[in-house]
Amino acid sequence: MENCLFCKFVSKEFKTEIVFENDDFIIIKDIAPKAKNHYLAIPKKHFKLLADMTADDACLLGRILKTIPTLCNLLRLENGYRLVVNQGDDAGQTVPHLHVHILSGQKMEWNPA
Ligand code: 5GP
Ligand code: ZN
Secondary structure: OOOOHHHHHHHOOOOOOEEEEOOOEEEEEOOOOOOOEEEEEEEOOOOOOHHHOOHHHHHHHHHHHHHHHHHHHHHOOOOOEEEEOOOOOOOOOOOOOOOEEEEEOOOOOOOOO
C-alpha cells in the first residue's frame, strides 16, 4: 500500500528497530509508549480494519495472537499484558494499517492506549 507508514516499515523502505519478525508480521517498539513496555505487532499484509479481513486474514491474525505469548521473555510479558486494537476514528486509530498494541511492565488502569 502506497503512503502507508507501517507498510514502509514492513518493506524496510523506512528503517526502524524490528524486535521480532516472521513470515506473518513484525514487532516494533512504539515511538510514543503508553506503558512501560509498548510494542506494536504489525501484519505484513495491509488492511485497515477487522471488518476488512478475509478468512485468510483472520487465520493470519490468529497466528499472530498465538505467537505473541511465545515471546514472553523478549516482550517482557511475564506479569501480564494488554492487547489493544484501535478501530477507526472514535477509537483513535491513527495509522490505517491494522496493528495490535502490546502493553506491559506496569499495573494498568482501565484506560486503553
Ligand atoms: P493507533 O493510534 O493507530 O492505534 O496506533 C498507532 C501507533 O503508532 C501509535 O501508538 C504511535 O505512537 C505509533 N507510531 C506512529 N508513528 C510511529 C513511528 O514512526 N514509529 C513507531 N515506532 N511508532 C509509531
Ligand atoms: Zn500498510
